[in-house]
Amino acid sequence: MDKRTYDALERWAADEFRSINGQIEYLLHQELRKAGRLKAGARSNPQKTNEKKSGK
Numbered sequence: 001m002d003k004r005t006y007d008a009l010e011r012w013a014a015d016e017f018r019s020i021n022g023q024i025e026y027l028l029h030q031e032l033r034k035a036g037r038l039k040a041g042a043r044s045n046p047q048k049t050n051e052k053k054s055g056k
Helices: 003-015 020-034 046-054
Strands: none
Touching: 003 020
């Protein structure tokens, strides 16, 4: 990612009290929903779903 894009993302994340990783995850989730690639009721944290499956 180029510096200009990273800096803009960093400012946006700070405005919304998120980490940069959290902001990227939020944006990806939002775009997946808009594109119809993610069901409306799908969990926002796939790691928690994996933990249930593995018994953690």
